[in-house]
Amino acid sequence: MERQTQPDKKLDIPIRRFITKRLIGVNKDSTIQESAARMVEFRISSLGILDEGKVIGIVTDTDFKKRALAEGRSPKDSVLEIMTPDPVTADVSSSVRDVLEMMSREKIKHVIVTDQGKAIGVTTLNELEDLDLQSLETYIAR
Amino acid sequence: MKIFHFSDIHAARGKKFRKKNLLHIIDEINSGDFDLAVFTGDATDEGQRHEYEIASSMLQKIECPLVSIPGNHDARSGGIKLFEKYIGPQNGVLECGDAVVIYVNSAIGDSNDGRIGRGKFNILKNALNEYSEKPIKIVAIHHHILPTPMSGRERNVLANAGDVLDLIQRADVDLVVSGHRHYPNVYEVENTVYINAGTASSAKTRYGDVNSYCTIDIDENTKNVTIKRLNGEDTVRKYHRKIKCAFSDFGNREFRAVQLSNTYFSQSRSFLSQHYDEAVKSIRRFDPDLLIHCGGIVKEGIPADYNCAIREINKLDYPMIFTPAARDINYLGYHLFNQNFGDLDQQYTDDDILFQGISTPQYDSSVGVVGETERKTLLKDLTEADQKFRSVFLHHNIIPIPHSREKGLLEDAGDLLRELVDEEIDLILTGTSYHSYATRVGGTVIVNVNSVSSAYQRSRFGNSFNLIDIYEKAIVVSEISSFWGKRKLLGIWERN
Numbered sequence: 001m002e003r004q005t006q007p008d009k010k011l012d013i014p015i016r017r018f019i020t021k022r023l024i025g026v027n028k029d030s031t032i033q034e035s036a037a038r039m040v041e042f043r044i045s046s047l048g049i050l051d052e053g054k055v056i057g058i059v060t061d062t063d064f065k066k067r068a069l070a071e072g073r074s075p076k077d078s079v080l081e082i083m084t085p086d087p088v089t090a091d092v093s094s095s096v097r098d099v100l101e102m103m104s105r106e107k108i109k110h111v112i113v114t115d116q117g118k119a120i121g122v123t124t125l126n127e128l129e130d131l132d133l134q135s136l137e138t139y140i141a142r
Numbered sequence: 143m144k145i146f147h148f149s150d151i152h153a154a155r156g157k158k159f160r161k162k163n164l165l166h167i168i169d170e171i172n173s174g175d176f177d178l179a180v181f182t183g184d185a186t187d188e189g190q191r192h193e194y195e196i197a198s199s200m201l202q203k204i205e206c207p208l209v210s211i212p213g214n215h216d217a218r219s220g221g222i223k224l225f226e227k228y229i230g231p232q233n234g235v236l237e238c239g240d241a242v243v244i245y246v247n248s249a250i251g252d253s254n255d256g257r258i259g260r261g262k263f264n265i266l267k268n269a270l271n272e273y274s275e276k277p278i279k280i281v282a283i284h285h286h287i288l289p290t291p292m293s294g295r296e297r298n299v300l301a302n303a304g305d306v307l308d309l310i311q312r313a314d315v316d317l318v319v320s321g322h323r324h325y326p327n328v329y330e331v332e333n334t335v336y337i338n339a340g341t342a343s344s345a346k347t348r349y350g351d352v353n354s355y356c357t358i359d360i361d362e363n364t365k366n367v368t369i370k371r372l373n374g375e376d377t378v379r380k381y382h383r384k385i386k387c388a389f390s391d392f393g394n395r396e397f398r399a400v401q402l403s404n405t406y407f408s409q410s411r412s413f414l415s416q417h418y419d420e421a422v423k424s425i426r427r428f429d430p431d432l433l434i435h436c437g438g439i440v441k442e443g444i445p446a447d448y449n450c451a452i453r454e455i456n457k458l459d460y461p462m463i464f465t466p467a468a469r470d471i472n473y474l475g476y477h478l479f480n481q482n483f484g485d486l487d488q489q490y491t492d493d494d495i496l497f498q499g500i501s502t503p504q505y506d507s508s509v510g511v512v513g514e515t516e517r518k519t520l521l522k523d524l525t526e527a528d529q530k531f532r533s534v535f536l537h538h539n540i541i542p543i544p545h546s547r548e549k550g551l552l553e554d555a556g557d558l559l560r561e562l563v564d565e566e567i568d569l570i571l572t573g574t575s576y577h578s579y580a581t582r583v584g585g586t587v588i589v590n591v592n593s594v595s596s597a598y599q600r601s602r603f604g605n606s607f608n609l610i611d612i613y614e615k616a617i618v619v620s621e622i623s624s625f626w627g628k629r630k631l632l633g634i635w636e637r638n
Contacts, residue, residue, distance in 0.1 A: 014274040017312045022634045025390040042618075043629040050390040092314070093275040115314075116362075120387035 011097035015090065019113055019121045025050040028057075032068050032082060033075035035059060046110040046122055049083045055112055055119040057083030089114045090123070099123060143241055143278065146171050146179040146206070147337060148355040149321025152215060152344035153197035154187035161200075163353045163372055164343035168203050170355070170370075176206045178238050182321040182339060183213025183249070183284030185229055189221020194228040201229065209236050209243050213284040213322060214256065217249035233262060235269050241278035241360070244269040248285040248300055256285030256322070257301040266306070270313040277362045280317045281310060286338050288331070288541060288583070289556035290323045292348045299551065303542035304575070310334060311581060317360060326354050326369040326377075329563070331583050333383050335365045385582075389634050393614025396531075397495055400430040400460075402607040403537070403573025404438030404467070404593030407451035411597065412441055414624075415454075417605050418595035421624040422457050428609055428622075432490055433460050434497060436573020436591060437467030437537030439483070443475015448482055463488040467537045467574065468503035468510075476505060495612075496527045497571075502538040502552055510538030510574075511553040517561065524565055531612060531637075533569035534562060541583065543590050545600040546575035562586060566638060569610070569617065576600045578608060578621045580632035587617050587635050594624050603630060613637075 025048030026035050039047050039061070049057035059082055067073070067082035088106050090099050092115045099111055103125060113121040151164055171179050181201065186193035201210060212225045212232055226232060232247035246266055248256040258266065266281070273279060285300045287307050300306055310318060311332060318336045325348045326340040340354035341347060352373045359366040362383075369377040402421075406413045425433070439455075440447035455462070464483045471479055479486070486501035500520050502510040512520070524532055538552040540559050552558060562570060563584040570588045576599045580589040592606045593599040605624040610617070619632040 013271055016274065016314055017271070020631050020633065021314075021385075021387050022631060023388040024631075024634070025388055027390045042620075042631070044631075048388060048390075050388055053386075053388055053390075055388065115387075118387070 011100070012095050014093050014095055015099055015113060015123055016092040019123050019127065021120045023048050023055070023112070023119055023121050025055065026079060028080060030079050031075060032064070032073060032077050032079050035079040036064055036075075045124065048112065048119060048122065049079060055087065057085045058087040058110060058112060058122075059083045060110055087112050089119070091115070092120060143178070143239055143360050144174065144176045145358040145360060146174065146176045146355065147182065147319050147339050147358060148179070148342040149182040149339035150184040150213065150324055150341035150344055151181070151197060151200070152184055152187040152341065152346070153193050153200065155192065158345040159187065159196075160343045160345060160353060164200055166372065167342050167355055168200065172203070172205045174357075178241070178243070179204055179206050179208045180243065180280070180282050180319050181208065181210040182282055182319050183211050184215040184321060185210065185212070185225070186216050186221060187344075189216050189218035189224065191224060194221065194224045198228040207236065207238055209245050209282055211245045211282050211284055212247045212249050214249045214254050217251045220251065222247075222249065222251065233265050235273070240276070240362070241280055242273040242276045243280045243282055244273070245282040248283050255301060256299070258283070258306055263302070263305070263309075267309060270309065270315070274313070278317070278360055279313065279315045280319065281315050282319045284320060285322050286320045287318060288329050288336050289551065289559050290325055290327045290338050291556045291560035292325045293323045293556045299542060299548050301547055303548060304544040304546050304579070307331075307542055308544040308579070317358065317365065324348050325351065326356065327560070328367050328369070328379050329583055330381050331581055333385050335367065335381050337367060340369070340371075386636050389616060392616050392618070395611055395613050397432070397612040398428065398430045399432045399434055399497070399610045399612075400425050400428065400607055401434050401436060401571050401573070401589065401591045401610055402594045403436040403591045404576065404596040404598075405435070405451070405454070406441045406593070406596035407439060407454050408441035408447045409450060410441055413450075414595045414597055414605065417624040418454060420627070421594050421605075421607055424622055424624075424627045425458060425460075425607070430460060430609075432497065433458060433462040434535050434571060435462060435464045436535055436571055437465050437470060437503070438573065438593065438596065439464060439466070439470050439479075440475070441469065443470055443472040443478055445474065445478065448475075448478040452482055461490065463490050463497060463499060463535075465499040465501055465535055465537055466503055468508055471503055471505060491527070491530070495531045495533075496524075497533045497535060498523060500534060500536045502536045508549065509553055510551075512536070512558055513554070517554070517558060521561055521565060524567060531569075532567050533571060534567055535571040537573050539572050539575055539590060540570055541581070541588055543575040543577050543579045545577045550575040559583065568638060578603070578606060578632060580619045582633075582635050585638045587619070587633070589619050589632070592621070608632070
């Protein structure tokens with residue numbers, strides 16, 4: 001019997017299964033420098049811009065390079081100048097496949113994860129690459 | 143939605159089965175407007191046919207939708223096949239309005255222990271994926287996942303409780319219902335409420351308790367749990383989905399601690415010296431206020447390993463406190479630990495913070511225990527420091543850890559966990575099972591650390607230590623890989 005290529009079931013897993021449900025951000029009044037300092041402090045590649053707990057934008061490592069340094073902005077300028085407003089979001093029940101397709105379609109590497117409309121975390125392409133770690137648990141759980 | 147939860151009816155002939163109490167409970171179910179009843183196992187006392195006949199005739203009187211799962215007593219004497227005949231399927235899924243109940247059999251034939259084997263783990267995992275969008279997700283398992291108080295030796299949690307706990311937390315399950323220990327108890331872990339029902343009608347209760355059951359009012363954001371004892375005493379606990387996920391305001395950083403364990407200092411190949419040296423460089427970069435070693439300093443409690451330990455520890459010029467693992471006190475280690483590292487129960491304190499160690503290993507044994515007398519002393523010391531940020535550190539686990547089995551759990555974990563959570567201790571640090579994990583039980587953040595430089599570790603992330611930053615408004619815990627210095631966020635929690 002000829003073998004058929006099987007769809008990768010891992011891609012059907014909802015993203016809630018592997019994200020750390022925490023999002024690190026700064027208040028919308030923060031400067032570019034303060035935002036960069038927070039990313040350095042936590043060694044993270046993206047940062048939510050929050051207005052009373054609601055995510056209004058996102059900045060990534062690339063934004064500091066392209067929109068701050070390359071455009072000669074002052075570190076004292078508002079982070080709102082360099083953020084991407086209304087970031088792409090995915091509900092926590094979305095499958096890995098949906099999120100990957102979203103990343104590919106929008107040409108982005110970071111997606112804000114929401115639950116009942118509230119931001120609860122961020123998922124990155126790097127994290128999705130760690131998916132294989134999860135496949136072990138079934139094998140180990142004897 | 144209103145749910146009725148009862149457990150451990152232990153139907154049998156004779157006085158140890160209190161039939162009258164069960165009939166009273168069934169009346170309560172049928173006279174209340176419950177949407178669902180969940181029975182979490184031990185329908186029978188010995189898995190005998192005549193016991194199943196009694197249990198079945200009783201459970202059939204329940205008029206609302208009922209989910210029943212088997213317990214360890216139902217799997218005695220080959221009785222598990224009779225469960226299917228008299229009561230229903232061992233595993234399954236029931237949708238009920240906004241809720242879904244996923245139930246699995248955790249019993250092992252003729253054993254009191256529990257396990258969710260590979261097949262059932264997959265049933266649970268796949269169902270949680272499939273019903274990911276259901277507003278209310280409920281899991282029913284006979285054996286408890288978190289240690290329960292008043293239960294003596296804590297060895298009957300699910301063998302793979304750590305993996306099940308992690309799966310349930312990741313899937314954001316709303317409610318987990320269990321039985322088994324005949325003592326009612328409720329914990330909130332992040333946004334999930336874990337309920338252990340007492341026994342509904344067995345004479346075998348704990349600490350002179352009476353028979354009991356639970357009622358639960360649940361919607362997407364609220365869970366009101368009432369433990370109802372048949373003497374009329376009610377205990378009400380209310381939970382709201384409150385875990386904050388997006389953090390922008392941390393306040394100043396007040397304290398930075400590095401948590402490490404299982405350095406395994408020795409001349410053997412199981413001590414990964416290069417990993418340790420890289421970790422030392424990372425630790426220096428983080429410049430912590432305190433290092434907390436949660437045990438497993440040496441590979442064996444022998445002079446050569448302790449000599450190696452002193453050499454290696456001297457590379458870290460920071461205040462450091464230790465708690466031993468069994469391997470640290472074995473052979474001559476009992477003397478060598480004391481001689482080289484000080485008291486068994488060490489402490490770091492200033493005006494605002496207390497890290498209190500409690501020794502858990504026993505000489506020549508892998509079983510960890512605190513002991514009732516020692517727990518009383520610990521609680522007294524902690525209560526006196528209630529104006530400070532309070533942390534307890536110990537070697538053995540107080541909750542099950544993913545990718546490990548129950549042997550890392552403290553023998554009296556059930557009592558200690560209940561006491562520390564009730565005392566609203568801010569942070570508990572543990573250091574065995576060779577896998578990092580962090581979560582919050584009630585208001586207490588519990589953090590386990592992987593091995594920093596032992597060849598024996600279980601994480602694909604590799605050997606690691608934890609960085610614990612205490613800010614004015616939050617506790618931030620990150621895992622740092624020993625070799626690469628890669629940082630992974632384990633969690634952020636608002637301060638109490």
